[in-house]
Amino acid sequence: MHWPHGRQLSFRANRSNCQPTISGDDGIILTIEIEESNVSLGAKIRGLKLNALSGKNWIEVHKAFLKYAVLIFPEQHLTQEEQEEFSTRFGKIEYLVDNLKTIPLTNKASNGELYEQDSEWMKLLKGNEGWHTDSSYMPLAAKASILSARIVPTTGGETEWADMRAGYEALDNATQKKIEHLNAYHSYFHSQAKIGHTVKQGAGYGFNASDAPLHPLVKTHPETKIPALFIGRHIHIIQGLSEKKTEKLVAKLTDIACKKGTxxxxxxxxxxxxxxxxxxxxxxxxxxxxxxxxxxxxxxxAGDARSERAINHATA
Structure with missing residues (x-):
């Protein structure tokens, strides 16, 4: 399968964002270096220890999070507990499996063997190769995701991100006007079915019997107030459009927002x-x-209910 890769991660140092800060309780002065990517989102941050983040450090991280939307922290080597502690800085953790705050995304089973490619678990992981936003298929969409690498393959397995703020801005005025009041149903059943994976109701997180969540195609960011597309593979059908017209419009928006080189x-x-x-x-x-x-x-x-709650689950 051919993938239209984005640019290999490339950064330029934004020296104006290099500033002395206090790290932890030891009073050591460190310099936070924020390196911007060569596209509209993403920054690499050095000079911080996420397991010893002071209040002042957090303020800078949060500012960068809102500005760049994707923050890369190289070589942190956090424990699972430290990752969870850092995650709580952004809000309440969304439990995905039973009482687990963090889940392993891996192709290796608990018995030490690699999963078969046609196993149920690997079909779920295969779905992650489509453009998506986390938990849009739930009554409460996710605010943030935190992912860390433990074991990586020699080739492939990268993660790619696309800026939905820039995607919306790239639309012509007629398209912006066309979609500004449209809403779409998001369904994990539907998105997995598109890759040939039929899942039973209640089979796992997101595969429940409740009504498919309805979200706007364009959402205003609750903190930055910047409009952004809210699309992805989980869209089942746009309210008021046929399935064929839904697929055509979503494909058009995705092609623009996830254009090669951006x-x-x-x-x-x-x-x-x-x-x-x-x-x-x-x-x-x-x-x-x-x-x-x-x-x-x-x-x-988890998202803030005031901004990430699905339209048809307002009282949930």
Whole structure:
């Protein structure tokens, strides 16, 4: 399968954002270096220890999060507990499986063997190769996602992000006007069915019997007030449009917003941690050799009900 990769991650140092800050309680002065990517989203941050983040450090991180939408912290090597603690800075953790705050995204089973490619779990992971935003298929969409690399394959397995703020801005006036009041139903059943994976109701997180959540195609970011597309593979049907017209419009918007050369691509190294803003970003995983192990730890932050609650689940 051919993937139209975005640019390989490339950064330029934004020296104006290099500033002395206090890290932790030891009073050591560190310099935070923020390196902007060469596209409209993404920054690489050095000079911080996320497991010893002071209040002043957090203010700078949060500002960068709102501005760049994707923050890459190289070589942090956090424990799972430290990753969860950092995640709570952004809000309440969304539990995806039972009582687990963090889930492993891996092709290796608990018995030490690699999963078969046609297993139910690998079909779920395969779905992540389509452009999506996390938990749009839930009554409460996610605010942020935190992903760290533990074991990476020798090739492939990158993560790619697309800026939905820039995507909306790239639309012509007629298209912006056409979609400004449209809403779409998001369904995990539907998105998995499109890749040939039939899932039973109640089979796992997101596969429930409740009404498919209805979200606007264009959402205003609750903190920055910047409009952004809210699209992705989980869209089942746009209210008032046929399935065929829905597919055509979503494909058009995705092609514009995820245009080659405008996306951000990160090649993982063990210890890297990335956090992104689901309210204005799409992402996808890239394929890798399934004969090699890949282990990532994923923590998800729940959205604010005032802005991320589905229209048809307002009282849920």
């Amino acid at each position: 996306t951000l691509l990160h090649k993982w190294k063990p210890g890297d941690l990335v956090v992104w803003d689901n309210r204005c970003v799409l992402h996808r995983a890239l394929p890798y050799p399934l004969t090699e192990e890949r282990l990532m730890l994923h923590t998800r932050v």
